[in-house]
Amino acid sequence: MLCFLLPIVLVSAAIASPLATRQIDTSSHCGVLLDQWGASGASSGSDCAKLTSVSGTTVAWTTNWSWTGGSGVKSFTNIQLDVGLNKQLSQIKSIPTVWNWSQTTQGSIVADVAYDLFTSATSGGSNANEIMIWMANFNAGPISAVYMSNGQPQPVASSINVAGHTWNLYSGSNGANNVFSFLPTSGTIISFSADLNYFLKYLTAYEGLSTSQYLITAQAGTEATSGTATLTT
Template identity: 55%
Template sequence: MLNIPPGQWDSVETDEYILYINQWGKDNADSGEACGALTSESGDSVGWTTNWTWSGGEGVKSYTNINAKNNLNLQLSAISSIKSSWSFTQETSGSPLTVNVAYDLFTSSTSAGTNEYEIMIWLDNIGAGPISYTYSAEGNPTPVAEGLDLEGKTWDLYFGSNGANEVYSFLTSDGSSVTNFSGDINSFFTYLTSEQTLDAAQYLTTAQGGTEATEGTGTLTSSEFSIVIA
């Protein structure tokens, strides 16, 4: 097991991946921290875990995540597949409790350039909401597309801006969790480049998955995680 101390930006890496603590919103919390560890490694797959607890303040406090290291900075049009498997459990407690588990991918108009688009695929969600340009009268984000059948699940798509990037967020239409994902993430990109505004000439700069923790306490245990870009 390779443990990471709870420094704000600490990391540990293998030949294939980097595990980041990424406590980017830590200073906005009244108290708390996140930590993590790599627990196993076999071929293209790793096991990892993170513990987090946050109290008070606004916004996401940490995004402990695994980043793929290989075959990045390819144009989307040149990528044939992004095969991924992710099996996890997440135990949580506390009230209020806000957290999601998601893939988070970024693209740029130049190789290794400044990120312009963020693509999120939410596999689990407790109390969080996606970024959106439009909201209902009740204040809920409204999707730009609904009932999308991709990789064995049905998704709704939301679109908005975080101030730095245009953000596409896929959430399951029925609100269910996907704790055992196995499929081709490239299917989501193919949809976005054919049906939405994402340009296939964009370069994939980052491919990662992790848990966005805002408030409460939790332990995410990923028994298997892999992202292979080809």
């Protein structure tokens, strides 16, 4: 279950009221709106997902994925917030969310489970910064500008206390924009309830992210690189 408790709340006012419970398409979809941006790098595989319920601001869904070959991310199956975006960070008061999830795997996998936010210099403009908040790291690794002698990424800040958990923060470029990645220091977070705006406030206070940037994308899902897994949320 993934819940953005309310749409993003601005300093001035809330955005909109929750949606009513309604009938949804619960059939399985393969290759449709699953963000399979790296699928061409796989020698074989697929990614299928379906909604299981929608009630108010709460969405339950599941995804089954299996990828073989290549070293890059193949897909990012996710739920995206579409209300309250394209606001400057200085104007956002809160982004409350709750996320409870579980995962089954077959053998070893390479993947992560994470929130993924993007900011831009203009409303609805091109991505300038990506902010990832990882719930789990399954043999994957964050983008980093600096690596230690053992080949592991080096955090720009360690043991940060944000939103009730402790994180290491990594920073680097994906070739198109800067990426900030918060990774939990104590393993996997399968039940998360927090205000995502705390992460944005940390970055504007300590890592040079401008409060004049616009939040243009807010998503949550799983980045799959290789292996076979089923994520239920």
